[in-house]
Amino acid sequence: MLHVDDLRVHYRTLRGDVRALDGVSFSVADREIMGLVGESGSGKTTLGKSLIRLDGRMRHVGGTVTLDGTELPIGDDGRMNAFRFNDVSIVPQYAMSAMNPTRRIGTMIRELVTSRGIRFDTVRSELDRRLDLVGLDREVLDRYPIELSGGMKQRMVMVISTLLNPKLLVADEVTSALDVSTQRAVALALAGFRDRDLVHAMIVITHDVSLVYQIADTILVMYAGKLAEKAPTDVIVERPLHPYTRALIAALPEVGVQYAGKRLTGIPGGPPSLRPPPPGCRFRDRCPVAFDRCAEQPPFVEVEPGHSVACWRAS
Amino acid sequence: MGRYFGRKLAIYALTFFVAVTINWLIPRFMPGDPVSRMVARAGMQTPEGVAAMREYYSSLFGFDVPVWQQYLNFWGGLLTGDLGVSLWAFPQPVSSIIVAAVPYTLGLLIPAILLSWWAGNKFGAYAARKKVLDNTVLPIWYVLTATPYMWLAILLAWALGKVAGLFPVGRTFSASLRPEWSWVFVTDLVSHWFLPFLSLFLVAFGGWAIGMRNMVIYELESDYAHYLGALGAPGKLVRRYAFRNAMLPQITGLALQLGVIVGGAVVTEIVFDYRGLGYLVLEAIKSSDFFLLQGIFLFIVIGVLVANFIIDVVYVLVDPRTRAGMGGGA
Amino acid sequence: MSDDPSATKDAFTASGTGREALFFARRNRKLVGGGVVVLVFLLVALTGPWFTTDDPLAYVGPPGAGPSGEFWFGTTTFGQDVLAQFVHGLRATFFVGTVAALIAGVLGMVVGFTAGYRGGLVDEVLTMITNVVLVLPVLAVLMIIAAYLEVRNIEVQALIIGLFSWPWVARAVRAQTLSLRAREFVDLARLSGAPVRRIVFREIAPNMASYLFMVFILLFGGSVLFAATLDFIGLGPTDGVSLGLMLNHAKQWSAMDLGMWWWFVPPGLGITSVVGALYIMNVGLDEVFNPKLRET
Ligand SMILES: Nc1ncnc2c1ncn2[C@@H]1O[C@H](COP(=O)(O)OP(=O)(O)O)[C@@H](O)[C@H]1O
Numbered sequence: 042m043l044h045v046d047d048l049r050v051h052y053r054t055l056r057g058d059v060r061a062l063d064g065v066s067f068s069v070a071d072r073e074i075m076g077l078v079g080e081s082g083s084g085k086t087t088l089g090k091s092l093i094r095l096d097g098r099m100r101h102v103g104g105t106v107t108l109d110g111t112e113l114p115i116g117d118d119g120r121m122n123a124f125r126f127n128d129v130s131i132v133p134q135y136a137m138s139a140m141n142p143t144r145r146i147g148t149m150i151r152e153l154v155t156s157r158g159i160r161f162d163t164v165r166s167e168l169d170r171r172l173d174l175v176g177l178d179r180e181v182l183d184r185y186p187i188e189l190s191g192g193m194k195q196r197m198v199m200v201i202s203t204l205l206n207p208k209l210l211v212a213d214e215v216t217s218a219l220d221v222s223t224q225r226a227v228a229l230a231l232a233g234f235r236d237r238d239l240v241h242a243m244i245v246i247t248h249d250v251s252l253v254y255q256i257a258d259t260i261l262v263m264y265a266g267k268l269a270e271k272a273p274t275d276v277i278v279e280r281p282l283h284p285y286t287r288a289l290i291a292a293l294p295e296v297g298v299q300y301a302g303k304r305l306t307g308i309p310g311g312p313p314s315l316r317p318p319p320p321g322c323r324f325r326d327r328c329p330v331a332f333d334r335c336a337e338q339p340p341f342v343e344v345e346p347g348h349s350v351a352c353w354r355a356s
Numbered sequence: 357m358g359r360y361f362g363r364k365l366a367i368y369a370l371t372f373f374v375a376v377t378i379n380w381l382i383p384r385f386m387p388g389d390p391v392s393r394m395v396a397r398a399g400m401q402t403p404e405g406v407a408a409m410r411e412y413y414s415s416l417f418g419f420d421v422p423v424w425q426q427y428l429n430f431w432g433g434l435l436t437g438d439l440g441v442s443l444w445a446f447p448q449p450v451s452s453i454i455v456a457a458v459p460y461t462l463g464l465l466i467p468a469i470l471l472s473w474w475a476g477n478k479f480g481a482y483a484a485r486k487k488v489l490d491n492t493v494l495p496i497w498y499v500l501t502a503t504p505y506m507w508l509a510i511l512l513a514w515a516l517g518k519v520a521g522l523f524p525v526g527r528t529f530s531a532s533l534r535p536e537w538s539w540v541f542v543t544d545l546v547s548h549w550f551l552p553f554l555s556l557f558l559v560a561f562g563g564w565a566i567g568m569r570n571m572v573i574y575e576l577e578s579d580y581a582h583y584l585g586a587l588g589a590p591g592k593l594v595r596r597y598a599f600r601n602a603m604l605p606q607i608t609g610l611a612l613q614l615g616v617i618v619g620g621a622v623v624t625e626i627v628f629d630y631r632g633l634g635y636l637v638l639e640a641i642k643s644s645d646f647f648l649l650q651g652i653f654l655f656i657v658i659g660v661l662v663a664n665f666i667i668d669v670v671y672v673l674v675d676p677r678t679r680a681g682m683g684g685g686a
Numbered sequence: 687m688s689d690d691p692s693a694t695k696d697a698f699t700a701s702g703t704g705r706e707a708l709f710f711a712r713r714n715r716k717l718v719g720g721g722v723v724v725l726v727f728l729l730v731a732l733t734g735p736w737f738t739t740d741d742p743l744a745y746v747g748p749p750g751a752g753p754s755g756e757f758w759f760g761t762t763t764f765g766q767d768v769l770a771q772f773v774h775g776l777r778a779t780f781f782v783g784t785v786a787a788l789i790a791g792v793l794g795m796v797v798g799f800t801a802g803y804r805g806g807l808v809d810e811v812l813t814m815i816t817n818v819v820l821v822l823p824v825l826a827v828l829m830i831i832a833a834y835l836e837v838r839n840i841e842v843q844a845l846i847i848g849l850f851s852w853p854w855v856a857r858a859v860r861a862q863t864l865s866l867r868a869r870e871f872v873d874l875a876r877l878s879g880a881p882v883r884r885i886v887f888r889e890i891a892p893n894m895a896s897y898l899f900m901v902f903i904l905l906f907g908g909s910v911l912f913a914a915t916l917d918f919i920g921l922g923p924t925d926g927v928s929l930g931l932m933l934n935h936a937k938q939w940s941a942m943d944l945g946m947w948w949w950f951v952p953p954g955l956g957i958t959s960v961v962g963a964l965y966i967m968n969v970g971l972d973e974v975f976n977p978k979l980r981e982t
Pocket residue numbers: 052053054059061079080081082083084085086087088098315
């Protein structure tokens with residue numbers, strides 16, 4: 042069970058802080074796959090990274106992250122190490138280049154596992170089973186990353202990231218770099234990890250709603266560093282409340298069918314600058330139904346069980 | 357793998373061909389008359405002497421046959437090891453003068469190149485980790501790479517040689533000694549060798565250290581490093597990977613820098629009167645000994661090409677990707 | 687053209703990134719510090735010759751005198767004013783560096799760009815030529831050419847250095863072109879039927895401008911060092927002075943043995959300062975244009 046409470050993470054730049062996560066609260070239950078969607082730049086990657094490793098320019102400004110009752114020291118790189126890989130793991134956005142190009146994949150895994158104080162023999166047979174699970178030949182361990190196709194690399198990284206059965210897995214844009222036929226296989230492989238209980242909970246980040254629709258139990262919609270709406274997948278698709286969610290759903294030609302474009306059709310303009318963000322509802326400039334109340338920031342409130350939304354029109 | 361080396365060898369063969377052709381073209385098509393310059397330098401007093409000499413050099417250049425035949429003759433001479441006769445050390449053949457000098461130059465160049473490369477990589481990788489070092493030592497390295505080889509050589513010769521008197525300056529070994537395997541001779545040789553070596557080493561070192569520092573920083577920001585970090589791998593493992601990967605472009609860099617370092621060795625030898633190829637270059641220029649100069653040019657080209665090929669082989673050995681891609685494992 | 691919305695958008699973002707670059711440039715200590723050093727030397731090179739003698743080779747003072755109020759940098763064994771030689775030599779250094787870098791830069795850009803943009807056989811041939819010139823030891827080639835030139839001046843020197851220094855530029859520009867060519871905006875421009883020339887100047891060149899500036903600096907530094915080396919081995923200009931020639935004379939007339947440090951320290955220091963400052967500027971520029979390297 043993951044609880045995120047009022048999480049705030051900023052990027053430090055010479056021209057002021059970018060408030061990429063500005064008070065984010067949600068939970069992910071055990072065995073839940075949560076889809077995290079939103080336009081490019083809305084803060085999805087920032088949220089995913091915040092749960093496992095802040096990069097050099099990210100600063101933990103406030104809020105807590107609790108995993109199975111233990112608070113994660115996300116602002117403390119050293120103490121956080123104990124949780125990485127074991128409890129929280131990530132399939133990064135850049136999975137195509139996530140493996141050291143000059144090491145055989147098997148050697149790299151051995152060195153990684155050993156460096157975490159785990160004997161390689163103890164995971165070796167499990168590793169083989171996982172390769173079978175995602176449909177990779179066992180001999181890929183003797184190859185170098187360049188010898189693998191994009192889909193193979195993606196699945197290999199999934200196997201590595203989940204090797205120690207983490208409680209939480211963050212998968213960031215795992216399918217964006219792949220062609221349509223491979224996308225589906227990779228998405229299903231991801232769901233397979235949950236189904237076999239190799240990963241307790243999963244956050245699947247994507248800008249492509251149609252993809253998470255196939256595998257996610259719930260969907261969380263982000264906009265400009267804040268949460269817009271969270272609900273079970275079918276609710277989000279059939280009865281969205283937030284005007285931004287509606288636009289996202291409307292942009293799907295047919296739900297479940299691959300949607301290729303990244304741009305929101307129907308809503309001109311782009312998200313506001315987060316350095317610092319404008320007051321009031323951040324969607325106001327683009328919202329077709331904005332009214333005077335929207336000059337004030339709408340709270341993220343539960344409107345029915347399991348369905349929360351941040352919009353004055355909806356609550 | 358065969359195709360890779362085939363391509364490389366084709367480039368080297370073509371380069372050699374181009375170098376030889378340049379060598380043949382320049383004396384023939386440059387403005388001016390090299391033969392008169394050489395004869396003038398020889399300082400003959402009598403007109404008969406001048407005429408005889410002129411005829412002699414013209415035939416050496418091979419000017420008395422058609423152009424295409426001159427070119428073929430040139431190659432013919434080259435392939436039999438005939439580079440002409442030196443004017444500076446008349447009548448010794450150019451090739452034997454060069455062969456006698458080459459060991460001294462290699463004795464200076466090879467340690468300087470290898471050690472500066474090795475040490476530069478070590479220090480550069482270290483500086484990439486220590487921000488403090490970065491701001492103190494990095495500017496020094498930049499200044500070192502910007503230093504003309506001969507200037508650092510002059511400064512060292514003056515400060516450590518003349519003023520402090522720590523090392524002899526001038527010649528490869530004392531004029532009073534003969535080359536032999538004796539303690540006296542070897543220490544004398546080493547003490548003459550040290551300063552030229554040091555100045556070559558220092559300038560080259562700065563460049564390698566900077567290159568390595570930048571490459572390691574780049575590698576530490578690469579995706580695989582971030583992924584390992586996200587999986588909690590200790591910095592030690594990440595740095596080891598970064599260092600190994602940063603090494604590869606440094607090997608390629610070594611091949612690209614060879615020409616410059618050889619140039620550095622030439623001027624350093626001149627500063628120290630060190631009797632290698634550099635010294636021959638200076639003497640050849642002073643006495644307009646074009647045969648000698650051209651012979652040295654060819655030797656340098658051949659040396660650089662051979663070194664390039666060795667580096668290619670080494671690269672294939674250390675970068676598994678080249679083998680994986682070429683070996684047909686898949 | 688004025689009603690093309692993408693044109694105005696491009697112009698907007700271009701000036702936006704330009705302003706941003708300026709913002710960081712002014713705050714970058716390496717860039718500003720290096721720039722000041724280079725400018726000071728450039729100013730000395732430009733104005734110095736007015737304040738010293740016109741003929742830096744003239745015998746104007748006592749032979750072999752150390753620095754004094756009258757001759758700030760002392761005199762040579764022949765009583766020539768070292769300061770006068772220095773400022774004239776500095777001028778030659780800037781001249782050779784600039785001209786050779788321009789020649790090599792333009793050659794490298796044209797070859798690399800053509801190879802990358804045209805591809806196919808043109809690419810094959812140009813890449814082959816580039817690789818051949820790349821492995822040729824430049825200094826040795828320059829040595830042969832310069833030796834056979836009976837009259838040498840800094841113009842010719844700059845020309846031959848430029849003619850043999852371009853291959854790495856061509857290689858880098860080719861790689862950049864290949865990656866830029868793959869990007870959408872070039873395709874868009876091509877779809878809209880814009881001629882190649884316009885694609886280059888409107889779309890590709892601005893993307894590479896900062897990069898080319900850094901290339902110019904590296905070429906300048908390299909050319910100055912090549913020129914100094916040639917001068918030093920006795921293949922420098924047969925008329926006039928240069929910093930490398932000063933070192934050559936100092937060595938030839940045993941300035942080291944005579945302890946006349948004022949003769950050989952200034953020329954080397956001048957070259958090292960100018961080239962070193964440029965290299966440090968380059969690091970600064972890299973930080974300005976490459977946000978990843980910026981210190982927070
Ligand atoms: N290194 C960085 N420095 C400054 N701002 C950043 C950095 N990385 C991301 N941002 C900003 O943070 C916001 C969220 O980015 P990100 O989490 O990558 O979005 P997403 O994954 O949804 O596309 C964006 O406004 C982006 O501009």
